[in-house]
Amino acid sequence: MLVVDKDFIERIKCKDPRYQKLLFETYSKMLLTTSRRYSPAHIDPMDNMHDAFIKIFEKIELYDPAKGDFGSWSRRIVINCALEKLNKKSYSHEKYPEVLSESIDDFNVFEKMKVDDLMKIINKLPDGYKQVFNMYEIEGYSHKEISDTLGIKEVSSRSNLFRAKKLLQELINNQNYNHQWMTA
C-alpha cells in the first residue's frame, strides 16, 4: 500500500506528475466507488472524482498524516465535492413523518448480497435519500453531523434516512421477486 508521508506530500505540492499519477493509480478506484455513492443523479461520478483529485492536489498540504490515513481524508474530499453539487431541493421532507415510528432495523438482507449488487441498489435511491443513507449507515455520521454538513434540519436527515431504508427494502423485495420469477 502506498504511504503518503511528508516527503510524498512535498512531491505532490511541487506538482510532480509522476507522484500525482501514482496517487491517482492507488486511490482512484476506491474514490470512484465513493463518488458513485454520493454523486447526484445529474453529475457524472467520474467527473466528480476528477474534481476531487484536482482539489486533493491543490490542498495536499492540509493533509496531516498524524491525524488519519490518506484514504479517509481523500474520501471525505470526494464526498464534499459531490455534496456541493447536490441541489438543496433534494431534501424536501422537512416534516417528521408519522410512519417513522415503524423503525426499520432489519438490514440483514444486505449480507446475502454481493457488494456490486448492493451498490447498484443504493445508487438507485433518489438524491437526498442516497447521500443521507450513505453518510449515516456507511460512514457513521450522526444526524447532527449530517444536518451540519448538508445544511438541513436534523429532522429532515432522519426523515430522509427512514424513507431511504423503506425504499431500499422495496427495491430489494422487487429484485428478489423478479429474480424468483425469472428463475421459476
Added chain:
Amino acid sequence: MDDSIKRKIIFHESDMEIDLEWSKLQSRMQEKKRRGVLFFFTLGIITLGLSLIGIQSYNYFSDIDSKSKNQVVNNKEYVDNATLLSKSISPINDNGENIADLASDFQQINIEKSAQDENTINSNTLNTAKSKNFKSASKKSITSLSGLVSNKNIPHIPSKIAFKESKIIDGKAESIQPEKSRNESTSTQLQVEEFSSLPKKHLFLAYTNQFELNYDDNKVLPISRKINLLRGWSLTNTTLGNLKSNANITHNNTNDQNELKRNSLEVLSTSLGLNKTITKNLSLNFGYQYQRINEKMEAKGIGYQVKQISNTLIATGQDQQRIFGASNQVREVKYNLLSYNHHTSNSIFLRPNLHTSMKGYDIILGAKWVIPVNFNYQYENISIEGLSIESSKNAENVKIRNFDLQINRKIYKNLTLGLTGEYMSSTWNYDFDQPSIDPQLIMQSTGLTKYKLNTFLFGVNLSYFLN
C-alpha cells in the same frame, strides 16, 4: 448495518481504465490552469475598468463645477462695477451736507493703513450689518454673515448677476452713535439714529437657475456592484446617493446667521473595496471611499455700502466690523446672496458585515468605520457686484459613521440583485479665524462652523459570481 458490509462498500474498487482517466484528468488540470490565467486577466481588466469609472465619476463632478463657473464668466449680461455704480449711486441730495456735519461729530479714529488709501480701496466698499432694522432700530449689533474671505488673492470672477431693481429712496438720514467707546468695540452695540436722505439701493439677485448644481440623476447611477472572486474574496464598487436630498444638515456657526438658509443639498458617496468572507455569517470589507456633499446656501439681509471711504467711523459692532465713511457716502443695501459649498472627503474604510438568510433573501448588516485622509471645503460666494469668490479650507475633527442594510436575492445562477440603504452620520468643523478686510459684500465670520449631517443614501445591489 454490519461493519464488514460497511468496509466492503467503502473499500470496494470500481473498474476503470486508469491511464485513460489519468489523461482526462491531466487535460482538465491544464484547462483549469488556462482558465485561471484568463480569470486573473479578466480581473485585471475589471479592476482597471472600475478604477476608470471612479476617475471618470470624479472628473464628471469636477466638470459640473467648472461648467457652472464658466456660466458665470461667459455671461454676456455681466455688468461691471463702474456700470453698477453709475446706475446705482445717486447724486448726493441737498441734505448731504448736513449729514456730513453729523458724521463729522462722530468719533474720529485712525483707520488701518490699507483703508486710508482711497485708491486702494474700491469705492464700492461695502460692509455688512446684521440687523434688518438697522436704519431705525437702536441697540442692534452689527454682525457678519457666515463664510470667509481669507485670501486677498482670491479669484474674482464676474458673473451675470444684474440688478433686478435699483432705486433710490429719499429719506431721513440716520445718525449712528456708538454706545460705548471704540476700545470696547468687541462688545459695542450700535445705536442708530437717523441719517437724513441716505440713498438706498435695493438689490436682488435675479438668477435662480443658472447656478443650480444640476447633478443629473440619470448620469449618477446609485448602484453597488460586487464581483465574487476566488476563495471568499470579492471586489466591491459602491455608488450611493441622495441627490435631491431631504437630508438634514445642521450648520452651527458661532456667529449668528442673518437669514441663512439652505436651498439644496446633495450627497454622494462612492467607494472601491475588497471583501473577504471570514465565516458563513461574517465578512470584512475594506477600501477607499470618496464622498461629496454639495449645498447651496442663500443669505438675505441688509448691509451698507460705502461709496467713498473716509476716516469717519459710521458704525462698529460686536465682531469689530466697522463702517468708515462720510454718512452721505453710505447707503443701505438689501442683499440676497448665494453661496455654493462643496465638502469633499477621501477616506479609507473598514466594514464588518453580518450575513443571514430569511425566506430566500440574503440580509447583510454592516457598520462602516471611516478614517478620513482629507476633508476639504470649497466654497463660492456670489457678491452683489456679481463677483464669484472662491476659496477652500480643510475641515477638522471629522467623524463619519455609516450603517447599512442590504437585502439581496439570487435571480440567476451567478447573479444576485438587491437594495441597499445606508445611514450616514457625520460631523466636521471649519475654523474661521481670519478676519476679512475684503471690500466685497461677502459673507464673513470669525469663529467655528460646525456641521452635522444625517442622511440616508440608497442604491441597487448587483452581485456577480465569477466562480
